Amino acid sequence: MSAIEDLAAELAKLPGIGRKTALRLTYYLLKQPPAQSRRLAEALGLLVERVRRCSVCANLTEADPCAICTDPRRDRAILCVVEESADIGAIERAGEFRGVYHVLGGRLSPLDGVGPEDLTVTQLVERVSRGAVKEVIVATNPSLEGEATALYLQRQLAGQVAVVSRIARGLPVGGDLEYADGVTIAQALSARRAM
């Protein structure tokens, strides 16, 4: 196999990149200065070498514990549970949350064979049972599996912590009622608040 086909085959393994796109990217890189391909190769190498899981919250990090767990300004009494590390990025960009996180590493999914033992549920319960946490906000995705995971966590944490809460579901800001799905509208109506 040639170097061109070889790189295209590796790129085509990435999600959302088909064989044609992979070839197009390869030819694109061949038109750029070699330094660009080298920087990309280096960045890939460093990723594998340096990134690991935080031993406290299971977030992806280069320093253990991670920057959020060691930040003295974060409120350790509020713990936000997310499915993946990428979700932390999304919440941090919103700039609202000043507590700490716990990364589950996925969501319960019996069909895919993902049970509680495949997630960091034991570590979460242990962490909460140490007593410093006052509220656990379950921020798993508002999908069928995310909801089931939230329900499961609520049961596991009952009695261990004063409050277990769930992020609100409703119409997205800037969204259009006309194009919202029925389930979202139903949720938005039942979760209505006095003005």
Added chain:
Amino acid sequence: MSAIEDLAAELAKLPGIGRKTALRLTYYLLKQPPAQSRRLAEALGLLVERVRRCSVCANLTEADPCAICTDPRRDRAILCVVEESADIGAIERAGEFRGVYHVLGGRLSPLDGVGPEDLTVTQLVERVSRGAVKEVIVATNPSLEGEATALYLQRQLAGQVAVVSRIARGLPVGGDLEYADGVTIAQALSARRAM
């Protein structure tokens, strides 16, 4: 900058990959065995190290001259001129052409500052003037710039070679007349052939 952001920034430099997709790909790689990222990094390194331009036809190749230029079964009397190496792949997959190629390295584009001196036009004229070539098929893209480039090449090659031809334009096979654009239909009509 962290290793995650670093790789995402490098991936986001690729065409068609935005900041969000780059982050998604990075997180995807972090969920895969490290060997996958390492193979991708290696393939990138080999690409830069091994791939060069064929000294005969300017095709991207690992061996110089390239596999097509050294193939004794190819007909050196028919020369097909394409814009990019990737175009050779497309023509080879069609399985119809048994001649040899010449890669221009782009198309004339005064707006982007691409003139004949930025393409391999001199090498093409030299190659043709050696006399072995009986026909030059100009297979630049059927775009405005591809047509202008074809016209320019036809003038440069006039007198050097018996036939300069242009690939046919018309309705694509499997296409639908109803959805074809007017320029394509006009071309298909004017290039009609007796049945």
